[in-house]
Amino acid sequence: MHVTGPLFPEASCSLVARFLTPAMFDRLSGCKTATGFTLARAIQSGQKNHDSSIGIYAGDAESYTLFREIFDPVITTYHQITGSVRHFKNLEPLDPADLDPDKEFILSSRVRVARNLFAHAFTPHINRQDRQCVERQILDALKNLPAPLKGRYHPMGELDPGQIRDKVPAGRAFAPGDRFQEAAGILTDFPLSRGVYTSKNKKFMVWINEEDHLRIICMEKSGHLCRVFNRLVTALDMLEQYLVFASDPDLGYLNACPTNIGTAMRAGVHIRLPKLEKQPDEMAKLARAHGLQIRGTAGEKTQVTGSVFDISNRRRLGVYETQIIQDLSLGIAALIKKEKNL
Numbered sequence: 001m002h003v004t005g006p007l008f009p010e011a012s013c014s015l016v017a018r019f020l021t022p023a024m025f026d027r028l029s030g031c032k033t034a035t036g037f038t039l040a041r042a043i044q045s046g047q048k049n050h051d052s053s054i055g056i057y058a059g060d061a062e063s064y065t066l067f068r069e070i071f072d073p074v075i076t077t078y079h080q081i082t083g084s085v086r087h088f089k090n091l092e093p094l095d096p097a098d099l100d101p102d103k104e105f106i107l108s109s110r111v112r113v114a115r116n117l118f119a120h121a122f123t124p125h126i127n128r129q130d131r132q133c134v135e136r137q138i139l140d141a142l143k144n145l146p147a148p149l150k151g152r153y154h155p156m157g158e159l160d161p162g163q164i165r166d167k168v169p170a171g172r173a174f175a176p177g178d179r180f181q182e183a184a185g186i187l188t189d190f191p192l193s194r195g196v197y198t199s200k201n202k203k204f205m206v207w208i209n210e211e212d213h214l215r216i217i218c219m220e221k222s223g224h225l226c227r228v229f230n231r232l233v234t235a236l237d238m239l240e241q242y243l244v245f246a247s248d249p250d251l252g253y254l255n256a257c258p259t260n261i262g263t264a265m266r267a268g269v270h271i272r273l274p275k276l277e278k279q280p281d282e283m284a285k286l287a288r289a290h291g292l293q294i295r296g297t298a299g300e301k302t303q304v305t306g307s308v309f310d311i312s313n314r315r316r317l318g319v320y321e322t323q324i325i326q327d328l329s330l331g332i333a334a335l336i337k338k339e340k341n342l
Contacts, residue, residue: 007047014046014055019073028069033062035121042067042124045184054078054259057184059125061118061246061254064261075251075258079317087252087262090320091237093230099269099332100223105339106332107270107308109228110219111325113236114212114255114264118244122256123211124184131193134213141242142197142206149235151199156191164191171198174207186211186256204231212255225269225332229325252317263321267328268312270297273335275342277307286338290331291315311335 007025008017020043028039037059046055056074058064064071076085100106116122120134139153154172156164167173176182176190197206207215216239218232246254252262276283287294295310296302311332313324 009050011050012046014052015074015077016043016046016055016070020070024069028067031066033060033066035060035125037063037125039067045180048183049180052180054257056258057124057256058122058254058258060121064248064251064254071258078259081318085250086318087250088318088320090322091233092322093233094226094322094325096224096227098223099225099329100336105271105273105336106223107272108219108221109223109225109269110217111229111232111265111267112215112217114260115214115216115253116246116255117213118246123186123209124256128189128192131209135193135208137243138208138214141239144242145238146234149199149204151197153195153197155195157193159191171202171205172196174210177211181211204235211257225267225325225329229267260316262317263319263324265316265321265324266312267324268310269332270308270310271332272306272308273339274307276335276339277304286334287331290334291327292331
């Protein structure tokens with residue numbers, strides 16, 4: 001396929017628009033992965049959304065190797081990698097410690113990872129039959145969870161949009177994705193073969209066929225971040241006995257969005273910081289020093305309400321899982337100390 005015009009709108013600010021030249025597109029446009037995914041499919045979200053920050057999705061694990069010429073600069077730029085890219089893994093339990101024993105600041109702690117099943121297309125490219133197969137495989141594996149993690153699956157396929165909205169706050173459904181995901185093809189056939197598995201104590205859940213095949217989430221209303229992480233380690237140890245996850249020795253766990261590769265882990269706390277809210281520069285400085293990301297109360301691209309911030313790790317590639325938890329713990333401790341001293 002020979003390109004005769006611009007690949008992206010003039011206003012595009014995405015990483016793929018920065019790095020994908022017409023010549024590179026011509027070289028790669030005729031390539032297809034074993035599942036039939038093409039570069040044209042990979043970049044269609046970035047083409048339709050000029051304000052996309054990344055603009056490219058992977059349709060399967062092979063996308064990262066077949067289209068390496070464009071994925072590599074996007075990955076190294078976003079993850080701020082200098083030198084060679086290498087994944088590190090350490091999912092060993094950590095000694096529990098409460099980051100906020102007096103319960104003054106932290107409302108909740110949360111750790112989640114994204115995973116995709118090996119040998120299946122990812123959500124931007126998966127067909128209806130394979131999505132059903134993925135759902136069945138995951139549900140079969142979840143039957144083997146240890147007692148503290150056992151719960152119930154809440155399928156979303158028969159729900160209308162209003163019912164889905166009603167069940168989201170209780171953790172029994174997830175909302176459809178945004179326009180970026182829609183343009184990538186991730187919302188095809190929504191909500192068929194989607195659902196949420198929730199433990200009886202509501203401290204463990206699995207989203208099935210959201211942006212990735214699995215979003216495995218552990219949480220609780222406390223500052224016990226390490227305890228939450230240890231619960232996740234227990235779940236992953238069990239699931240990996242029954243499921244094979246897509247991964248790469250250099251890039252780590254592979255997901256639809258290249259921002260989520262590597263450990264594919266986001267650990268964070270909801271924390272109330274009314275004094276630091278009035279000093280955003282100081283707060284940002286502390287966050288940068290500890291490799292943290294400050295988001296709105298409900299996550300990315302949301303407003304801060306009640307002085308409650310969602311603070312989580314920025315690094316996911318080239319770092320151990322345990323290091324993420326330790327860095328986050330140190331950063332949260334520094335923020336609490338600063339808040340107390342203001």
